[in-house]
Amino acid sequence: xxxxxxxxxxxxxxxxxxxxxxxxxxxxxxxxxxxxxxxxxxxxxxxxxxxxxxxxxxxxxxxxxxxxxxxxxxxxxxxxxxxxxxxxxxxxxxxxxxxxxxxxxxxxxxxxxxxxxxxxxxxxxxxxxxxxxxxxxxxxxxxxxxxxxxxxxxxxxxxxxxxxxxxxxxxxxxxxxxxxxxxxxxxxxxxxxxxxxxxxxxxxxxxxxxxxxxxxxxxxxxxxxxxxxxxxxxxxxxxxxxxxxxxxxxxxxxxxxxxxxxxxxxxxxxxxxxxxxxxxxxxxxxxxxxxxxxxx
Numbered sequence: 542x543x544x545x546x547x548x549x550x551x552x553x554x555x556x557x558x559x560x561x562x563x564x565x566x567x568x569x570x571x572x573x574x575x576x577x578x579x580x581x582x583x584x585x586x587x588x589x590x591x592x593x594x595x596x597x598x599x600x601x602x603x604x605x606x607x608x609x610x611x612x613x614x615x616x617x618x619x620x621x622x623x624x625x626x627x628x629x630x631x632x633x634x635x636x637x638x639x640x641x642x643x644x645x646x647x648x649x650x651x652x653x654x655x656x657x658x659x660x661x662x663x664x665x666x667x668x669x670x671x672x673x674x675x676x677x678x679x680x681x682x683x684x685x686x687x688x689x690x691x692x693x694x695x696x697x698x699x700x701x702x703x704x705x706x707x708x709x710x711x712x713x714x715x716x717x718x719x720x721x722x723x724x725x726x727x728x729x730x731x732x733x734x735x736x737x738x739x740x741x742x743x744x745x746x747x748x749x750x751x752x753x754x755x756x757x758x759x760x761x762x763x764x765x766x767x768x769x770x771x772x773x774x775x776x777x778x779x780x781x782x783x784x785x786x787x788x789x790x791x792x793x794x795x796x797x798x799x800x801x802x803x804x805x806x807x808x809x810x811x812x813x814x815x816x817x818x819x820x821x822x823x824x825x826x827x828x829x830x831x832x833x834x835x836x837x
Contacts, residue, residue, distance in 0.1 A: 546779055553808035556644045563652055567640045568804035574634035631670035632658030639751040641811040661754035669758040673743050680736045687728025694721040741773040742766050748814040768817045
């Protein structure tokens with residue numbers, strides 16, 4: 542029988558009920574291992590009132606020095622965060638997924654599986670996960686293209702207004718601002734599409750490393766691409782099916798997410814991997830015993 546979304550979730554619920562508290566703990570730890578080491582933020586203050594004409598050379602030098610120190614601190618913090626993610630959080634992420642994969646098939650999964658990423662070819666696991674994060678970071682740079690176009694358009698519009706004595710409230714200026722915002726919005730959506738395609742193409746990398754910690758990085762990327770071809774939308778819809786649960790979690794200030802939604806989702810995505818892996822084995826090995834897939 543076909544493993545539908547409903548059956549995967551039933552499998553996940555069964556596994557969660559068997560080892561509830563341990564699964565809650567692992568899911569809570571897993572939540573700290575996802576995401577990127579990079580972050581962005583807004584301006585730390587309003588410098589619109591600064592007037593360098595009234596500042597002495599010494600004051601300007603001090604101001605520039607403070608800005609450079611702040612940028613240096615931010616850069617060092619970013620490097621530290623990236624290193625922590627690469628050498629600690631990523632292997633821990635693989636270990637957490639090892640626990641959930643094991644919990645689908647065993648009644649009492651071992652918490653020691655969380656150390657799988659550190660014990661089984663740590664160097665290769667770290668390298669492969671680092672490459673995944675690096676590639677995704679590079680793909681995310683596409684979002685800067687519409688932002689650069691938007692900022693460039695604003696600058697060009699400002700120069701044009703100054704040159705021809707136009708006011709910001711003029712029909713032309715208003716129309717151009719609306720146009721630039723539309724370009725920004727459409728551009729960001731267009732840039733996110735290839736990025737999200739890559740997110741789901743690389744989706745199975747941690748799970749593949751659970752079962753194949755010695756597999757070369759290029760082989761892992763080739764395998765996850767093969768396994769996710771034609772199944773990216775399926776994975777997206779499976780993720781989207783938890784939207785209602787997350788809305789309910791907001792009403793409980795995240796408590797429901799910690800004690801139910803996250804472990805439930807983690808088991809469900811592990812079930813998705815298990816089924817894709819079994820299907821892949823069946824395609825490559827005609828004599829493979831497909832009956833080992835959970836049959837309800």
